[in-house]
Amino acid sequence: MQYAILLKQGEIVLKGQNRRAFEARLEANVRRAVLPFGAFDVYSKQSVVYVTPQAGADAPGAFEACRDVFGIVSLSLCAVCGKDMDEIYETARQYLEKELTAAKSFKVEARRADKAFPKTSIEISQDIGGRLSDEFPHLAVDVHNPELTVKVEIREEAAFLHGNPALGAGGLPVGSSGRAALLLSGGIDSPVAGYLAAKRGLSVFPLHFFSYPYTSNDAKEKVLSLARRLTRFGLEGRAAIVPFTRVQEAIAKGAPDELGTILTRRFMSKIAEAFCGKFHLEALITGENLGQVASQTLQSLAVTAQNIALPVLRPLICYDKREITEIARKIGTFEISSLPYEDCCTVFTPQRPATKPKLERVLAAEKKLPFDELVAEAVSAIEVITFS
Ligand code: ATP
Ligand code: MG
Numbered sequence: 065m066q067y068a069i070l071l072k073q074g075e076i077v078l079k080g081q082n083r084r085a086f087e088a089r090l091e092a093n094v095r096r097a098v099l100p101f102g103a104f105d106v107y108s109k110q111s112v113v114y115v116t117p118q119a120g121a122d123a124p125g126a127f128e129a130c131r132d133v134f135g136i137v138s139l140s141l142c143a144v145c146g147k148d149m150d151e152i153y154e155t156a157r158q159y160l161e162k163e164l165t166a167a168k169s170f171k172v173e174a175r176r177a178d179k180a181f182p183k184t185s186i187e188i189s190q191d192i193g194g195r196l197s198d199e200f201p202h203l204a205v206d207v208h209n210p211e212l213t214v215k216v217e218i219r220e221e222a223a224f225l226h227g228n229p230a231l232g233a234g235g236l237p238v239g240s241s242g243r244a245a246l247l248l249s250g251g252i253d254s255p256v257a258g259y260l261a262a263k264r265g266l267s268v269f270p271l272h273f274f275s276y277p278y279t280s281n282d283a284k285e286k287v288l289s290l291a292r293r294l295t296r297f298g299l300e301g302r303a304a305i306v307p308f309t310r311v312q313e314a315i316a317k318g319a320p321d322e323l324g325t326i327l328t329r330r331f332m333s334k335i336a337e338a339f340c341g342k343f344h345l346e347a348l349i350t351g352e353n354l355g356q357v358a359s360q361t362l363q364s365l366a367v368t369a370q371n372i373a374l375p376v377l378r379p380l381i382c383y384d385k386r387e388i389t390e391i392a393r394k395i396g397t398f399e400i401s402s403l404p405y406e407d408c409c410t411v412f413t414p415q416r417p418a419t420k421p422k423l424e425r426v427l428a429a430e431k432k433l434p435f436d437e438l439v440a441e442a443v444s445a446i447e448v449i450t451f452s
Contacts (some may be wrong), residue, residue: 065142065143065159066145066222067117067123067124067127067141067142067143068115068116068117068123068125068142068143068144068224069114069115069123069127069130069139069140069141069142069394070112070113070114070139070140070142070224070226070229071094071112071113071114071115071130071133071136071139071212071232071259072111072112072136072137072138072139072229072232073087073090073108073111073113073135073136073137073342074135074136074137074235074236075135075231075235075236075380076090076111076135076233076236076237077111082117083155085240086135086236086237086240086322087108087113089135089237089239089240090108090113090133090135090136090237091106091107091108091113092239093133093134093135093237093238093239093298093315094106094113094115094133094313096120096128096298097126097129097130097132097296097298098115098126098130099127100127100129101107101121101122101123101125101126102117102118102120102121102122102126103117103118103120103121104116104118104121104126105118106364109190110293112346112370113136116302117263123141124141126303127139127141128233128252129296129418130232131230131232131233132233132296132297132298133232133233133234133237133298134233134234134235134236134237134238134262134263134265134297134298135233135235135237135238135240135265136150136232136233136234137231137232137234138229138230138231138232139229139230139232140215140224140226140227140229140230141223142217142224142225142226143156143159143225143226144222144223144224144258145222145223145225146222146223147178147181147218147222147223148394149183149191151223152188152192152216152223152225153191153192153196153419154340155159155223155225156172156192156196156214156216156225157195157199158302159225160212160214160225160227161225163212163227163228164170164196164199164200164203164212164214165200167210167211167212168202168203168204168211169203169204169205169206169209169210169211169212170193170203170204170205170206170210170211170212171193171197171205171206171207171210171212171213171214172188172189172190172192172193172196172213172214172215173189173213173214173215173216174186174188174189174192174215174216174217174218175215175216175218176188176218176358177217177219177220178216178218178219178220181218188216188218189216192214192216192417193205193214196214209365212227212228213227213228214226214227231295233416234263234265235262235263235264235265236263236264236265238262238265238267238297238298238299239265239267239298240264240265240404241266241327242265242266242267242346242347243266243267243268243269243338243343243344243345243346244261244266244267244268244269244340244345244347244348244349245268245269245270245271245304245336245339245345245347245348245349246258246261246268246270246271246299246348246349246350247271247272247273247274247332247336247341247349247350247351248267248270248271248284248287248290248291248303249272249273249287249351249406249407250286250290250401250403251351251401251409252351252386252388252389252397252398252401252402253351253352253353253356253380254350254351255290255294255351255392255397255400256351256379256380256388256391256392256393256395256397257349257351257377257378257379257380257402258270258294258298258299258349258392258436259294259391259395259397260380260391261349261377262294262297262298262299263297266310266349266377267297267298267299267300267346268294268299268300268349269299269300269302269303269345270287270290270291270294270299270300270302270303270304271304271306271336271339272284272291272303272304272305272306273306273308273332273335274287274305274306274307274308274309274321275307275308275309275312275411275412276307276309277309278309278312278406278411278412279405279406279411280405280406282403282405283405283406283407284305286305286400286401286403286405287303287451289316290397290400291303291399291451292451293395293396293397293400294395294397297395297450301450302447302448302449302450303448303449303451303452304448304449305446305447305448306335306339306443306445306446306448307442307445307446307447308442310442310449311328311331311438311442311443312328312411312412312439314433314434314438315327315328315331315412315433318432318433319429319430319432319433320429321414321415321416322414322415322416322417322418322430323414323418323421323425323426323429324406324412324413324414324417325359325360325364325413325414325417325418326359326367326368326418327398327423327424327426327429327430327433329359329364329368329410329436330366330367330368330370330371330426330430331435331439331442332441333348333368333369333376334370334371334372334435334439335439335442335443336348336372336374337372337373337374338389338439338443339345339446341343342443342446344392346373346375346378347370347374347376347377348374348376348377349376349378349379350376350377350378350379351378351380352368352378352380352381353378353380353381353382353383353385353388354381354382354383355428357397358417358418359417360418361419361420363419363420363421363423364418364419365378366418366423366425367421367426370423371426388422390426418446421440427452
């Protein structure tokens with residue numbers, strides 16, 4: 065069977081002047097997603113991205129990969145055949161046999177882009193619809209609300225056929241909204257936050273704070289596999305690791321216990337900001353969630369990022385745990401996040417963290433630490449790991 069993939073553009077179609085830039089970004093992302101499945105031609109026409117395989121390419125495999133590409137509302141794997149009515153009917157019967165058998169009602173919707181084709185759209189629909197009705201007599205014809213719509217498109221090069229389209233990933237093409245750093249822990253929340261940020265068109269670079277030997281190499285590997293898992297949604301194919309041991313030891317030794325968490329957070333903000341400067345990133349993304357833990361009260365959130373100027377995006381701020389878990393399962397990060405290895409923050413969690421930290425007290429505690437030196441030292445030792 066010959067195939068082609070049709071991807072229906074999402075919100076891009078609402079863009080004005082810069083629409084072509086969004087479209088080009090989407091095409092580039094699609095090209096990257098289908099790369100492992102062979103050679104494909106990728107081009108846009110009338111709000112649709114066409115992905116046509118060259119010899120030997122795995123189109124069904126590429127189709128599966130396209131499900132995770134942001135910027136697409138729906139997608140179809142088409143059977144491609146010659147522009148001959150018998151051939152079109154035979155291809156529809158074979159290719160859509162399962163759907164035609166399962167559905168109770170259907171219609172055929174034809175479109176003729178090739179105006180030289182001898183039949184009109186209505187004639188094509190009637191001809192193919194009639195033959196399919198004879199072959200599948202249980203099927204009622206329903207032109208208003210059919211369970212199955214068989215689409216036939218007659219293009220210059222060939223006829224394209226498909227059934228009901230699959231739901232696309234939605235959102236905007238990754239990269240079209242800029243670039244940001246994701247504070248990625250090994251927990252359930254931050255991978256979901258990264259996914260949602262990518263969905264709105266951000267190119268996301270994961271950054272992890274690592275406190276060896278308080279946290280093990282298994283914990284680091286866990287975070288790397290989360291980052292790797294997220295690349296299928298277009299996150300950057302690399303992750304940065306910040307050595308964080310010295311910072312956490314300094315806080316544990318030199319600051320009041322109940323301010324440990326908030327101070328840790330402020331170090332993270334500052335280090336992440338410097339990292340963004342180095343890699344031309346314009347925002348931070350965290351998995352913070354209102355009221356979930358002590359460091360996620362309004363007062364804590366205000367103090368957490370008070371020391372930086374970059375915008376902090378918190379995609380999960382008003383989600384319930386159940387909603388977050390549901391997405392984590394859907395995107396395949398839940399199982400990885402559920403592995404037992406401790407995060408650096410859990411290891412150093414105070415007995416009674418302050419839930420309403422006063423900025424003056426935090427600043428006073430911070431003054432007693434070599435804050436800037438520790439930040440500079442951590443930033444200079446950041447390690448970037450690129451995935452193959
Ligand atoms: P998560 O499930 O993402 O770990 P959480 O509910 O456990 O979140 P915290 O542990 O308080 O909440 O962390 C809040 C946010 O801070 C995380 O979502 C993440 O963005 C960031 N963060 C925490 N620990 C780390 C770390 N070791 N490296 C990078 N970012 C971290
Ligand atoms: Mg956590």
